Amino acid sequence: LASATAVIAAAGSGERLGAGGPKTFVEAHGRSLLAWSLVAFKAAEGIEAIVIAGPPREQGRVFEVAERAGVEATVVPGGDHRSQSVANALEAVRTDLVVVHDAARPLVTAELIEQVVARLDRDPDVAGVIAAAPVTDTIKEASVSRRVLRTPERSRMWAVQTPQAFRTAGLRAAIAEHPDDLGIVTDDAQLVERSGGEILIHQASPDNLKVTTPRDLKIAEMLLAERSGT
Numbered sequence: 001l002a003s004a005t006a007v008i009a010a011a012g013s014g015e016r017l018g019a020g021g022p023k024t025f026v027e028a029h030g031r032s033l034l035a036w037s038l039v040a041f042k043a044a045e046g047i048e049a050i051v052i053a054g055p056p057r058e059q060g061r062v063f064e065v066a067e068r069a070g071v072e073a074t075v076v077p078g079g080d081h082r083s084q085s086v087a088n089a090l091e092a093v094r095t096d097l098v099v100v101h102d103a104a105r106p107l108v109t110a111e112l113i114e115q116v117v118a119r120l121d122r123d124p125d126v127a128g129v130i131a132a133a134p135v136t137d138t139i140k141e142a143s144v145s146r147r148v149l150r151t152p153e154r155s156r157m158w159a160v161q162t163p164q165a166f167r168t169a170g171l172r173a174a175i176a177e178h179p180d181d182l183g184i185v186t187d188d189a190q191l192v193e194r195s196g197g198e199i200l201i202h203q204a205s206p207d208n209l210k211v212t213t214p215r216d217l218k219i220a221e222m223l224l225a226e227r228s229g230t
């Protein structure tokens with residue numbers, strides 16, 4: 001299996017969850033959100049290193065979480081925006097392939113990580129492979145004033161997740177080409193797309209949800225409990 005470095009974006013402040021601190025350290029079913037992701041990456045074949053972008057003022061705490069999860073990781077301070085955190089972590093990556101993941105997705109599995117990396121490795125023409133689930137709601141695009149502009153065909157819409165696997169050089173180049181967009185983009189693939197790179201979707205389970213609100217945390221806890229049979 002191809003070898004890749006994991007980049008974990010874990011430097012957010014977790015405003016919408018409102019837990020009074022970074023979401024990364026919030027517990028769900030007995031482990032912090034970050035620890036759940038680390039355990040999955042540790043179990044994934046071909047992951048040769050892990051770089052975590054953590055909250056700048058809590059680097060020590062990130063180390064402790066990694067240590068307790070039995071993971072040897074490099075910890076770097078995150079930036080003001082998610083893409084900046086990823087850019088910071090990329091500086092410590094030494095492999096040709098990288099797989100970016102949000103610590104806010106504790107339901108990621110080793111299998112899903114292996115699948116996106118393997119799919120990327122198989123095809124030299126592909127710049128990135130991203131996990132995504134088909135949407136079940138109809139999606140409308142609206143103006144700022146909420147006037148509906150269009151209704152894209154639902155069967156072709158995907159709700160994008162992480163992990164997202166890229167060629168390290170390609171992702172670095174895409175970030176360097178769009179320095180002003182780092183505060184706007186919500187996933188890494190967007191930057192690579194804009195640079196003309198081909199991105200493929202790998203269908204993943206909607207269970208691989210992002211914990212954003214207290215409601216998401218409740219659902220994640222339920223799914224983690226169900227998965228571990230306790």
Ligand code: CTP
Pocket residue numbers: 008009010011012013014015016017023024053078079080081082083085086102103104105210211212
């Ligand atoms: N993230 C990051 N660096 C930032 C902002 C976000 O590494 N400057 C990470 C978060 O830690 C999270 C992922 O990007 O794992 C997705 O971001 P989001 O869900 O928005 O998390 P937060 O920014 O922490 O939450 P909020 O926007 O509610 O404050």
Ligand code: MG
Pocket residue numbers: 012
């Ligand atoms: Mg955020």
